[in-house]
Amino acid sequence: MSVGEVDLLVGIPSYNNAATMGQTIATIEESFQQNFVRDRVVILNVDGGSSDDTRNILLQRNERRNGGHRGLTSLRTVHRVSWAYGSAPSSGLAVRTILAAADLLRAKSCAIVSPTTTNLTSSWVANLLRPIYRERFDFLAPLYTRNKFQGLLARSLLYPMSRAVFGYRIRELYSDEWGFSGRLASQCLDQDVWHEEAVRTRPEAWMAVTAISAELNCCQYFLGQKAAPASGTGPDIVEAIRQAVGSLFWCLEKYESRWLNRTGSQTVPTFGPDHELSEESPPANPEKIFEMFRSGVNELEPLLASILASETHAQVKAIALLDAERFRFANELWVRTLYDFAASYHHAVLNRDHLVQSVVPLYRGMLYSFLVQHANSSADEMEAGAEQLGLEFERQKPYLVERWKGEKLR
Amino acid sequence: MKEVIIQGLAQAYTNLVHMLAEFLPRLLVMLVIVVVGLLVAYLLKTLLRAVLHVTRLDRLSEEAGASRFLRMAALPSMTELLSRSLFWVTWSGFILIGISVLGVAGLQEQISRLFLLLPAIFVAILILFLGLVTANFLSRAALLAAVNAGYPSPKIVSWSIRFVIWALAIAMALEVVGVARQTVIAAFSIIFGAFMLGLAIAFGFGGQDLAREFLERNLKEKKREKREEPLPL
Numbered sequence: 176m177s178v179g180e181v182d183l184l185v186g187i188p189s190y191n192n193a194a195t196m197g198q199t200i201a202t203i204e205e206s207f208q209q210n211f212v213r214d215r216v217v218i219l220n221v222d223g224g225s226s227d228d229t230r231n232i233l234l235q236r237n238e239r240r241n242g243g244h245r246g247l248t249s250l251r252t253v254h255r256v257s258w259a260y261g262s263a264p265s266s267g268l269a270v271r272t273i274l275a276a277a278d279l280l281r282a283k284s285c286a287i288v289s290p291t292t293t294n295l296t297s298s299w300v301a302n303l304l305r306p307i308y309r310e311r312f313d314f315l316a317p318l319y320t321r322n323k324f325q326g327l328l329a330r331s332l333l334y335p336m337s338r339a340v341f342g343y344r345i346r347e348l349y350s351d352e353w354g355f356s357g358r359l360a361s362q363c364l365d366q367d368v369w370h371e372e373a374v375r376t377r378p379e380a381w382m383a384v385t386a387i388s389a390e391l392n393c394c395q396y397f398l399g400q401k402a403a404p405a406s407g408t409g410p411d412i413v414e415a416i417r418q419a420v421g422s423l424f425w426c427l428e429k430y431e432s433r434w435l436n437r438t439g440s441q442t443v444p445t446f447g448p449d450h451e452l453s454e455e456s457p458p459a460n461p462e463k464i465f466e467m468f469r470s471g472v473n474e475l476e477p478l479l480a481s482i483l484a485s486e487t488h489a490q491v492k493a494i495a496l497l498d499a500e501r502f503r504f505a506n507e508l509w510v511r512t513l514y515d516f517a518a519s520y521h522h523a524v525l526n527r528d529h530l531v532q533s534v535v536p537l538y539r540g541m542l543y544s545f546l547v548q549h550a551n552s553s554a555d556e557m558e559a560g561a562e563q564l565g566l567e568f569e570r571q572k573p574y575l576v577e578r579w580k581g582e583k584l585r
Numbered sequence: 586m587k588e589v590i591i592q593g594l595a596q597a598y599t600n601l602v603h604m605l606a607e608f609l610p611r612l613l614v615m616l617v618i619v620v621v622g623l624l625v626a627y628l629l630k631t632l633l634r635a636v637l638h639v640t641r642l643d644r645l646s647e648e649a650g651a652s653r654f655l656r657m658a659a660l661p662s663m664t665e666l667l668s669r670s671l672f673w674v675t676w677s678g679f680i681l682i683g684i685s686v687l688g689v690a691g692l693q694e695q696i697s698r699l700f701l702l703l704p705a706i707f708v709a710i711l712i713l714f715l716g717l718v719t720a721n722f723l724s725r726a727a728l729l730a731a732v733n734a735g736y737p738s739p740k741i742v743s744w745s746i747r748f749v750i751w752a753l754a755i756a757m758a759l760e761v762v763g764v765a766r767q768t769v770i771a772a773f774s775i776i777f778g779a780f781m782l783g784l785a786i787a788f789g790f791g792g793q794d795l796a797r798e799f800l801e802r803n804l805k806e807k808k809r810e811k812r813e814e815p816l817p818l
Binding site: 324325326327328329349410411412413415416419458463464467470471474475478523524525526527529532533535536539542546 | 644647648649722725726728729730732733734735739740814815816817818
């Protein structure tokens with residue numbers, strides 16, 4: 176099937192998503208019918224070797240196009256293409272295939288959505304595409320309503336650290352949905368980084384940092400509440416840290432010339448509120464998290480000694496000796512700990528994957544401290560705390576630069 | 586009598602002169618070989634050092650954890666260690682060739698034996714080094730996995746892996762050098778077999794309940810435990 180040039184492209188990376196694929200396609204089609212009736216559009220499914228009917232669902236829908244969309248009919252053909260890029264799923268390969276298609280079809284605005292997002296709406300799709308299409312942005316990050324105690328890795332590490340380092344206040348660098356321009360797609364395709372683990376596992380964060388570093392126009396769009404993934408899906412803490420923190424540290428290494436001399440941070444244009452927290456009760460048994468922090472600091476002492484500055488390590492060991500009731504992981508120590516990790520990653524004091532995995536027990540300490548401290552906090556109080564943490568990351572950035580440029584600890 | 590003594594001394598002197606006339610050129614050749622060997626060894630050392638700097642071996646060694654062990658043993662960096670090793674192996678080879686030129690009876694056979702051993706020693710050192718790096722990498726990976734999953738006694742798991750790989754590397758190195766070959770193989774088989782059998786018995790018979798609990802916790806309750814911690818992203 177010949178597609179020709181398109182205005183809009185929506186990519187759907189998939190792997191055994193037969194249960195939700197039909198709904199995802201229907202939602203995207205609906206969005207096109209409602210919002211982009213005059214535009215040339217394509218839906219591109221890239222599949223990582225599904226053994227179920229994921230791809231068939233897309234092809235079957237092809238035969239009953241425009242059926243049952245509340246009387247709305249697009250003036251253009253809604254092309255649907257499915258492509259199997261390999262026999263095993265790979266986020267990086269899937270995104271690369273989508274970028275290559277976007278470049279080939281000269282798409283002006285592109286979005287990637289995940290079939291695992293069970294509450295995807297047509298307005299989400301439109302909101303991911305429109306600012307790039309109409310207002311010439313190059314990268315669009317989503318914003319979601321967060322549950323109070325979910326997404327803490329993003330809120331206590333990924334967002335404040337990337338904000339302080341790269342100087343842009345983009346909250347969701349790691350997400351299942353995002354939008355980008357054809358120009359950014361071409362720039363990303365030209366880079367010889369697709370074999371890197373950080374890009375293969377978390378291409379969206381790398382795309383965001385690429386856009387920031389190239390000083391392209393970035394924005395955020397508030398999409399709404401994102402449904403929690405079904406039980407058993409989504410990465411656990413260890414896997415999430417390996418992927419997301421490993422990817423962030425790699426981006427620091429890759430783009431060091433762009434951030435070493437940058438100070439402060441700036442906001443990016445945001446459509447809708449820039450944060451929203453929903454009520455949720457804290458986890459029932461946070462003491463177990465604290466025990467895992469304490470045993471981790473004890474068992475990994477030789478590793479932490481080679482990663483952290485001696486003063487930082489001494490303070491971490493000291494707080495690990497405190498009672499659970501008196502335990503607090505102060506922002507200042509948390510920030511210095513992470514900057515030590517980033518600098519040690521740069522100096523490769525040990526295998527980088529092992530180094531990133533060593534963050535896990537310390538993150539658990541921060542997590543426990545956060546859960547106890549904010550058990551009864553309001554959304555505003557939590558946001559104020561997050562802002563303080565972001566400012567602390569910015570305040571201590573010279574420490575990171577000093578350690579980054581300095582000799583490794585010995 | 587006097588003439589006999591003088592004749593004897595003259596003969597001895599002649600023999601000495603003759604021997605020296607034969608020996609001194611050989612000594613000179615030996616010295617030339619040793620000096621040339623020194624130059625060649627130095628050249629090779631410099632070349633290898635440059636190549637290893639380009640290939641960033643030190644960084645690799647640092648990442649794999651081998652450098653930490655070298656520092657503990659007060660040894661230089663990996664690049665320096667390998668280039669110095671090459672220097673000494675090369676120069677030793679030239680020195681042995683030089684000594685063989687002297688033609689001293691009895692030394693030839695010993696030198697031949699030493700020559701035959703040199704490659705084996707080099708291979709043994711390489712095996713030990715690879716064993717060290719592999720043991721360190723895998724034991725650290727196991728330690729991190731066990732700590733982050735919250736398993737009890739992660740250091741025991743880590744040290745067990747380190748011990749098994751070390752034992753394997755040492756047995757292989759000794760086998761390559763040919764030191765008590767049969768004894769080494771037998772000793773390794775006994776130790777390794779006993780270790781594994783001990784684990785199997787301890788886990789299979791002594792720890793049936795523990796094994797059941799372990800498997801249930803990992804296979805059945807993994808999802809539930811995963812959700813005890815808030816979603817990170």
